[in-house]
Amino acid sequence: AQSVSQHNHHVILSEAASLELGCNYSYGGTVNLFWYVQYPGQHLQLLLKYFSGDPLVKGIKGFEAEFIKSKFSFNLRKPSVQWSDTAEYFCAVNGGGSSNTGKLIFGQGTTLQVKP
Amino acid sequence: EPEVTQTPSHQVTQMGQEVILRCVPISNHLYFYWYRQILGQKVEFLVSFYNNEISEKSEIFDDQFSVERPDGSNFTLKIRSTKLEDSAMYFCASHLVETQYFGPGTRLLVL
Numbered sequence: 001a002q003s004v005s006q007h008n009h010h011v012i013l014s015e016a017a018s019l020e021l022g023c024n025y026s027y028g029g030t031v032n033l034f035w036y037v038q039y040p041g042q043h044l045q046l047l048l049k050y051f052s053g054d055p056l057v058k059g060i061k062g063f064e065a066e067f068i069k070s071k072f073s074f075n076l077r078k079p080s081v082q083w084s085d086t087a088e089y090f091c092a093v094n095g096g097g098s099s100n101t102g103k104l105i106f107g108q109g110t111t112l113q114v115k116p
Numbered sequence: 117e118p119e120v121t122q123t124p125s126h127q128v129t130q131m132g133q134e135v136i137l138r139c140v141p142i143s144n145h146l147y148f149y150w151y152r153q154i155l156g157q158k159v160e161f162l163v164s165f166y167n168n169e170i171s172e173k174s175e176i177f178d179d180q181f182s183v184e185r186p187d188g189s190n191f192t193l194k195i196r197s198t199k200l201e202d203s204a205m206y207f208c209a210s211h212l213v214e215t216q217y218f219g220p221g222t223r224l225l226v227l
Contacts, residue, residue: 042220043120043220046216102147102211103172103174104159106158109159
């Protein structure tokens with residue numbers, strides 16, 4: 001079955017701490033991987049994405065993620081978080097290739113709270 | 117920067133009533149989606165729409181649900197007879213190539 005699992009439901013960090021949010025997926029075939037962020041009161045915004053090529057992808061606001069195919073993982077990292085990173089983070093996957101409808105499968109989300 | 121918009125932002129309805137949720141996707145996008153998120157649960161795929169027809173739908177998307185692109189700009193989700201368990205945040209998304217852009221959502225409360 002296709003699924004995405006995010007290990008951390010609620011993470012609390014102090015400013016300047018390093019962040020790593022885990023994401024594992026179960027999906028047959030070629031995958032596209034995404035991290036979306038939802039700031040309080042706002043809509044889902046794309047942080048970064050992986051389709052192919054370099055497994056280390058850089059996104060907006062200093063975030064990066066590494067695709068490790070052997071581990072079916074796509075963990076999100078940031079070396080030094082800021083208070084403004086307080087938000088909910090969603091990992092998502094869909095199938096690569098032209099025949100795919102684009103349906104995204106989401107993880108359950110991780111709430112990140114950064115203390116000033 | 118172009119955005120996906122959704123109306124209304126909040127809707128309260130009585131069980132059994134019909135609701136129509138509206139979305140205006142980004143203008144040159146070709147693929148359209150509806151997702152929902154029940155409070156405290158995952159964002160779940162409902163339906164995808166391309167070339168004026170449904171390309172995929174989930175088990176959730178039963179006969180009570182329908183989608184339409186009536187005028188080339190709006191993309192609507194209709195729930196014919198709402199149930200309590202339809203209470204959720206409904207998100208519209210669209211894309212041209214691969215990356216989906218999401219609207220702000222409509223919070224639906226069924227009483």
